[in-house]
Amino acid sequence: MNLSIVIPLLNEQESLQELYDWIAGVMQSNSFSYEIIFIDDGSTDQSWNTITHISSKDPNVKGIRFLKNFGKSQALHAGFEAAQGDVVITMDADLQDSPEEIPELYQLITKEGYDLVSGWKKKRYDAVLTKNLPSKLFNAAARQTSGVKLHDFNCGLKAYRKEVIKHIDVHGEMHRYIPVLAKNAGYGNIGEKVVKHQKRKYGHTKFGMSRFINGFLDLVTIWFMSRFGKRPMHFFGLLGTLLFFVGFAFSLYLGIDKLIIETKGRLIAQRTEFYIALTCMILGTQFFVAGFIGEIMLTSTRKDSERYQISEKLHL
Template sequence: MPQPHRLCYRPDFRRKTTLTSPSLSEQAAELNQQCPELSLVVPVFNEEESVGPLIERICEAMVPFVGAWELVLVDDGSADRTLLHARKYINREGLDLKIVALQRNFGQTAAMQAGIDTAQGRLIATLDGDLQNDPKDIPAMVAALEERELDLLVGWRKNRQDGLLLRKIPSWCANKLIGRITGVRLHDYGCSLKIYRASIIKQVKLMGEMHRFIPAWVAGVVPSSRIGEMAVTHHARQHGTSKYGISRTFRVILDLLSVMFFMRYKARPGHFFGSLGLGTGFLSALILSWLFIQKVIFGEDIGGRPLLILGFMLFLSSIQLITTGILAEMIARTYYRDDAQPNYIVREVLAKDA
């Protein structure tokens, strides 16, 4: 992917230093000067009415924040004037803004991944671009993450300003189900306002529509005790229409099944398919053995019995599941050996003039 306009200098501490080279403390000081403390990642899609007020609110909210920060705005192939309105803020005084324009609409997960890949801060905050998340919560969340020594702090929309039937009830059911299956019990998985340590979230690759399950993915990298939540402000949508509806409930269920599989068997898929294969193979062996005894010992005719067909079908299923597990193991080893390609394409990265 194209690199951001300004890259952080990362000194190689493994090399031996000489008397003429800068000291490690000087190199660290230079690194701290060039890299922001916090990166705000905001994916936007067709938010031309919201993007301007959003940037203004972020600038206002970050005034009390101590330390350098940057705003990474990811335009997910908007078909309106979202990108045009965002470009007006590129050279705004006191704002370190980067705009990552994707080539087409790849979805919120891919847009979030593009922003995380571009972010240079030690900490990364993510929030929605529809003005429903309040940027004023970010400084307090950063302080809480550091004080509680967490790697991920998730926002909890305790007083959610959404419809009861279409949003609140399905969300409540989904949060309960996700917490029970993944073991990471949070009140609000769907809140986009989150604070991460960059070193942790950059170990997680987001695919498909898995942004809803980020805490579960992070729990695969760090203990769940280092994941917390904090009540945050939630506003009703002021402009445009929601990109989600009740239909996404079915996608959440499918994604949840995928999360459950990957959390338990990502590195050993052969165990999952192999266990099913051995189970069906054992049932097949019992059935065929019983039919063999009836044929040989008792002389019964078994050619037209449905049990014989079931036994052979289970035998074939056993072979298919075991071979599928072997293929899955080969694919998993290839995945861990090679770097996966990004799931988005960047058209351009815009930043303040040097």
């Protein structure tokens, strides 16, 4: 099978039939063998009924339905597990991503040898203050901290070699950082393609300020995990040692001052340096122990908790 097209969605009933017709037309005109996997992330409208109707007429259309809204990362995770195509394309269901881009993305993976190609919505039709400006700030921070030089990390239109999506773990809100996850997993041949961005035709955006804030928090998490995830002692142990050394230095100074200089009429517990020394030594010990515990946890295996619950599947 040439292509798997993975489409997570939430309450996109109005756009699904039109999106399917558009994708099917592109697939047939390029003679691709394909599957379309819709992942209904707990929609409360008639999205699943529409998917069921489309699937009954086209066996290439498959569906996964979550019991409730678990998030885009979990939807992509489920889609990646089900995908069978040699090249996997992800796109949003709101008709803002153009299926006409798929053939060129496919060629970039199969002919140019990229592991991952990310779309770049160079010209956008979103609101400037609520989405465009936050996206620019977010992308600039992601480039600096990750070392992956993409202009648009959050573009839903991406192409992957099958091996990439089978070896990365997308969870939490990490769908924004799939290129970083791929790079950390050893798939560093990452490209970028300018893609056409279209105005939303139906419904409204699911983007909010909370997602913007969560995106930056997740960026800190992935930066830390990529640098110290396999060696927490290198971070916590070093920080703990430095703090403990600072506290010990203050303690030594207080001891020398008391025994030799004999500061008049002042108890050690009445001096500011005493509390600095005590705080630094306690914090240093705690950080060191945290790093030690982290190393122990890494040596043990544990089963990941289930991230989502599926109520129905079609043709899977």
